[in-house]
Amino acid sequence: AQKVTQAQTEISVVEKEDVTLDCVYETRDTTYYLFWYKQPPSGELVFLIRRNSFDEQNEISGRYSWNFQKSTSSFNFTITASQVVDSAVYFCALSADRGSTLGRLYFGRGTQLTVWP
């Protein structure tokens, strides 16, 4: 079965602090893809990153960085020097092939990040 766990329900930090959002996944497939989405108060999900199971290189994009570790089935997301505009719900999601090419996303429950000024 495919499963994504985001154990942190809510996180609060003060502006300029670094914060890491945890994501642990379960799948028996060898080919899979991991995603992070941001949901601001407006409600629309904004795509942040996609990573495939064969690429364990960490990625950095501005203040955002992602740490993918297959050994621990984790795909954690770090925001450096957080800002008030980073306040949102962040979702981690998994897409696995299950022997077919048809894709569907399995979402974690999300982490509500609040950044205080």
Place this chain on the structure above:
Amino acid sequence: DGGITQSPKYLFRKEGQNVTLSCEQNLNHDAMYWYRQDPGQGLRLIYYSQIVNDFQKGDIAEGYSVSREKKESFPLTVTSAQKNPTAFYLCASSRTGRVQETQYFGPGTRLLVL
């Protein structure tokens, strides 16, 4: 600008009434999806469609119906059989529907029961 539009932004349903949520995309994507989001929950898949005139049930299809007569459109009907329809509904699309494709989301429709 290419994107996904959903209407209405808010929708009110009376007991026993069917309501239809609209989802349109001009991204030329083949695949489209409907998700339901409840407070404190992740997104749960209702229906998805990889091509026109074909769609599959997701995890929580009971009480919902869809159609896919045009590539650009994937309306969702919430029927009276759905006993707890109050939720935030999100539509998404992806280029081919294959496992590696990124899904892009619309702004959502919030459904409330009167």
